[in-house]
Amino acid sequence: MKRNTIILTAAGVLLLFAGMIMSVHIGAKNIPVSEIYRAFFHYDDSLNAKLVREVRLPRMLLAVLVGGMLSLAGTMMQGIMRNPIAEPSVMGVTQGATLAVSIAAVSSFAGGIYGNFFMGLLGAAGSGILILVFTMGKASNQSISRILLAGTALSTFFLSLASVVALLGNRSQELAFWVAGGLRQAGWVQVAVVAAAGGFFSILAFSYAGKINIISLGDDAAAGLGISPERIKLLIILYLVPICGVCVAAAGNIGYLGLFVPHIIRKLIGNDYRRLMPLSFLYGSTILVLADIAARTISAPYELPVGLFTACMGVPVFLMLVRKEKR
Amino acid sequence: MKEKKYGFRAAVCLSLLLTVVLIALMVGSYHISPFQIVQTLLGSGSKLQNFTVFQIRLPRIVLAVIVASALGVSGGILQGITRNPLAEPGMIGINAGAALFVVLWISAGTTDYYSTLPVLTILGMPLLAMTGSLLSVGLIYLLSSKSGIRPVRFILTGIGVNGGILAVISFYQLSMSKGDYNQVLTWTNGSLWGSNWNYILLTAPLVILLIGAVLFRSKNLDVLALGDELAAGVGLSVPKERLLFLLLATFLAALATSVAGSIAFLGLLGPQIAKRLTGPVHGKMLPMAALISSILLVGADVIAKNLFSPLEIPVGIVVSIVGVPYFIYLMIKER
Amino acid sequence: MGIEIKNLQAAYEDRIIIPDASLVIPKGKVTMLIGPNGCGKSTLLKSIARTIPAKRGSIYLHGEDIRRMPPKSLAKKMAVLPQSPLVPEGIQVKELVAYGRFPYQKPLSGLKRADHEIIRWAMEKTGVLELEERRVEELSGGQRQRVWISLALAQKTGVLLLDEPTTYLDMAHQLEILELLRKLNHEEKTTIVMVIHELNHASKFADHIIGMKQGHILFEGTPKEVIHVENLRKLYEIEAVLMENKDKGYPICMDYSLICE
Helix, strand or coil, rough: CCHHHHHHHHHHHHHHHHHHHHHHHHHCCCCCHHHHHHHHCCCCCCCEEEEEEEEHHHHHHHHHHHHHHHHHHHHHEEEEEEECCCCCCCCHHHHHHHHHHHHHHHCCCHHHHHHHHHHHHHHHHHHHHHHHHHHHHHHHHHHHHHHHHHHHHHHHHHHHHHHHHHHCCCCCHHHHHHHCCCCCCCHHHHHHHHHHHHHHHHHHHHHHHHHHHHCCCCCHHHCCCCCHHHHHHHHHHHHHHHHHHHHHHHHHCCCCCCHHHHHHHHHHCCCCHHHHHHHHHHHHHHHHHHHHHHHHCCCCCCCCCCHHHHHHHHHHHHHHHHHHCCC | CCCHHHHHHHHHHHHHHHHHCCCCHHHHCCCCCCHHHHHHHHCCCCCHHHHHHHHHHHHHHHHHHHHHHHHHHHHHHHHHHCCCCCHHHCCHHHHHHHHHHHHHHHHCCCCCCCCCCCHHHHHHHHHHHHHHHHHHHHHHHHCCCCCCCCHHHHHHHHHHHHHHHHHHHHHHHCCCCCHHHHHHHHHHCCCCCCCHHHHHHHHHHHHHHHHHHHHHCCHHHHHCCCHHHHHHHHHCCCHHHHHHHHHHHHHHHHHHHHCCCCCCHHHHHHHHHHHHHHHCCCHHHHHHHHHHHHHHHHHHHHHHCCCCCCCCCCCCHHHHHHHHHHHHHHHHHHH | CCEEEEEEEEECCCCCEEEEEEECEEEEEEEEECCCCCCHHHHHHHCHHHHHHCCCEEEECCCHHHHCCCCCHHHHCCEEEEECCCCCCCCEHHEEEEEEEHCCCCCCCCCCHHHHHHHHHHHHHHCCCHHHHEHHHCCCCCHHHHHHHHHHHHHHCEEEECCCCCCCHHHHHHHHHHHHHHHHHHHEEEHEEEEECCCHHHHHHHCCEEEEEEEEEEEEHHHHHHCCCHHHHHHHHEEEEEEECCCCCCCEEEEEECCCC
């Protein structure tokens, strides 16, 4: 297991690094690596340098952050719910945020980038509270089917409400962008907010990895070891909310990333959240960076929603997990 | 449940439905008084009244009742065979397949589907939707069958397929013209817009037939609720019956979706409320579920049509707004 | 002849639990299946109940192959009470017991007078008649178990299969259920087959005991014949201290310890 972890970490770092360079390199106009280097260290006013600094770089960084955080959020959710299928988009958290962002988009009271972030947080908080209610106390013994039906119901509801808001505000197609998820709107402001807010809570979350390990043994076992499961679950969901909120506000509703990434990592290194969480972050970043490259290039000059790629990878894993259900 | 009490409750619900229907006939951009409604129905209304009642409002109401009954019974069956009160036809991929086909069709550029061949195009959409939902059910069936069909696995697989199809739909939506997009949106959220007698002729006989078949076998559904082993012990062929009911529920949901788009939560609300009124016996519960769902849908449609008039919002949203709080309540209570 | 099992092979999906078993369960007797966890005793019972289809071999009920019998005619000859049946929400005792008449009903027909009489009789037999209007979920574990037995009785069968009918019950209720089953066996001549965990219950109430281990039949016979130190050593890998009941002569396990090699 230990050797696997080291190999996996090394491979992940290499892949991520390669992906990052590729992401800045590839685009409507490919920019040679030497010029990327120049844009960093000998900045001139050339178009390429500007492109790198103002467009490609923030977009790439946002993909790194959002991918890692969503995947981390999924991992934590699976830990506290003891359920391999829990994930922010499956449970309706990202859709709750999407609804709030769409309200912000049509109304005047919370417009602009910061308004989006604020509303994203609010929406994620709302659905986070619902999940809290569903997972607390005895309910943590709820069957997978129950939790999943609840999540699907909520996400259906949030998305359809969002579409009505957009329909009434005559902005429906912009909303479709959020629903599908994409990094088109990446800029330095988004990167800064996601890095600051999301990063802060991610680091806090990492420090709870050991406790999630114990929670995943079961509530009674955790209580027996002197840990209050209720409190830990509450805290973890408190951390999840801002992480998901800023991610959706910046990049829309990117689904299933937190489902298949932890699942694969878990298969390779086991269930220790102290290793699982950082590695899920690393590979989540890598996969979203690569998916974003694909989204930009496959049918260029049009951009495909990156959420489509993550869904393509996530849904089969979902179906596979479900197939194992005994009943 | 005493027979008398059941009869009384059924009568109350029936009169409630008639009241809602009357309101639905009255209210709209052109208001008609109750007295005039009765006159029109008896055949002595003015030309405008005749047209409004018979060509616009009545088909819409009748279609709402058909769709709601189908969804209510379908939800009741699904909740019975999965023994899960949250199971609902709208969330397990049945609707998503239909939506995908409609989206594909609209984005393929057939924007002129109201012109040239009226009958074919009017029936085209429902048939297309029907094909889509049957195909997605087939897919769910294939993916979830592993030494027989387990209802919970079927539902979970449905949720997954639902998610996958929705992702594909959102991809197509991005590349549509605005008009097409709004139309798709209305459809995917469930709407009775564009109801006409042709839709009714298409769906009513089948829905009645299927509900009849369900009620005929409803005792088997009761026995299934005792658990697989005991059900088999009293002589029920559990796998066969379950598959049959699954198919019946699916067809009902597909029929409803084909004319009204995907209306979520109705298949959840109707049976759950009905169960509280009639107890668990399906022979009584399912007709009551159809009744309750009809009241809800006809009522919701009045709101959907008139709240933001002249803009109409999808009726599915109105149902959801009622349905979600109830759903959350169930989720909390049922643990 | 009661139930005859010939070369049965039973499996869950692909995992074979019982490789090859042949035995006869005597008619009109109380037969109990005992053995350590995972020995296949429940699997054997479920194979007889047709809950698990037999992979190979055949099972005969009064000389008739159960696989060839339509489900409803089998249900008229053999009733099954699984370990944890589900109680539909809000159902009354008499409604639940009425399901025992299901094998005799046509799709749309209701309960006839004769059915009502049988349901009443079944509730009377098990002592739940005064509870008939109560909701099943409000009842205690012991009462509920009697309601389920009453359902099985309403099927009017000669054979009754039960999967651990005494689990989740306290000691007094365990005895109550076993006494009830013995009474049914005496008065109605019902053949009773059950899986049971408690060794002393088996030796006290069984006419015929079948000991199973790792999918094989280790021994079968009357309690007096088969419950002895040597067999228990093989069955449970325990060293038992046995005593004889003074009146009836069945063996009682007083104490036991693990075998030290």
